[in-house]
Amino acid sequence: MRAVLQEVLTPANFELMIANATRLAEAAWSIIRANDLPWHVTQVGARAEIMFMPKPPRNGADVIAGRRGELETLLHAFYMNEGILVTPFHTMFLMCPATSTADVDRHTEVFGRFVDLVRGAGVV
Known part of the structure; x- marks a missing residue:
């Protein structure tokens, strides 16, 4: 615990993690808006989540009512095939000190291709 508090959860690391979460959220929002999709991105600190609902x-009831399980599963499989690991029960990314801007940019590229794929297939 001491090592984590002294060496990992530092102000400098939080600054980097939050900057990367902001970069991911802004890029995902850009793709969502450019494609006029009824999805949104939520960011809280170093955490960013893409959800397939307009607001x-x-x-929890709103989450259950708005869930698009088949689309979430498809995105998770797409990410796995591209070497991106995402939380298994939703599409949330928690940045860590080792996350780089290149990692975030890779996500942006893969997410953009996913959107092109599902739009071309008429899934959204």
């Missing part, structure tokens, strides 16, 4: 949920 952020207010509670």
